[in-house]
Amino acid sequence: MSAVFEQVGAIDLHQRDQRGRLARMVVKLFDHWQLSAPDQATLLGLSAESRATVARYRKGEPLADSTDLLARTGHLLGIHKALRIMFPHDRDLAYRWITTPNRRFGDRMPLEIMRQGYEGILAVRRFLDFERGR
Numbered sequence: 653m654s655a656v657f658e659q660v661g662a663i664d665l666h667q668r669d670q671r672g673r674l675a676r677m678v679v680k681l682f683d684h685w686q687l688s689a690p691d692q693a694t695l696l697g698l699s700a701e702s703r704a705t706v707a708r709y710r711k712g713e714p715l716a717d718s719t720d721l722l723a724r725t726g727h728l729l730g731i732h733k734a735l736r737i738m739f740p741h742d743r744d745l746a747y748r749w750i751t752t753p754n755r756r757f758g759d760r761m762p763l764e765i766m767r768q769g770y771e772g773i774l775a776v777r778r779f780l781d782f783e784r785g786r
Contacts, residue, residue, distance in 0.1 A: 665717070665722050666717065668714045669714070670714075671714035671715040671716075671717065671722075672712055672713065672714035672715075674714075674715055674722075674725055675709040675710075675712070675713065675714055675715045676709075676712065677729065678696075678709070678715075678725050678728060678729065679692070679706070679709055679710045681728060681729065681732050682695075682706075684732075684747045685747055685748075685750055685751070685763075686747075686748075686751070687763070689703040689706060689707075690703070691763065691767065692706045693705065693706050694767055695724065695728060695766055695767070695773065696721060696724055696725070697720050697721055697724050697769075697770065720770070723770075724770060724773060727773045727774060727777050728773065730777050730781075731750070731773070731776055731777050731780060732746075734777070734780035734781060734783075734784050735747075735749050735750075735780065737784055738780070738783065738784055749762065750762045750763045750766070750776070751763050756779060757776075757779075762776045762779075
């Protein structure tokens with residue numbers, strides 16, 4: 653699966669079929685992270701009640717051609733990539749890391765930080781990028 657995520661850079665996000673591919677990747681990531689439907693919607697910048705939109709993405713509908721949505725998706729996939737690099741021999745840890753309390757985030761789960769919106773997603777990504785570079 654990680655090879656699929658690593659190909660994101662080659663996607664032309666203005667093409668509908670490529671946004672469909674990106675939608676499938678992000679819902680697969682949500683499955684690995686075992687996120688609730690409201691959390692999935694929230695991380696994509698949708699209201700927690702927008703489960704129908706996430707369900708359409710799950711069925712193959714392409715992501716909307718929205719700068720915010722595409723940026724969020726890119727950062728979420730970047731978080732996934734960073735975790736796979738940091739924990740190359742422990743896929744389970746890479747997938748459960750976002751739902752595990754972390755001292756860096758005041759003993760809160762990284763998911764709690766990410767639920768705060770775009771800035772929360774960026775904070776988690778910056779932290780992982782920093783840790784990876786150490």
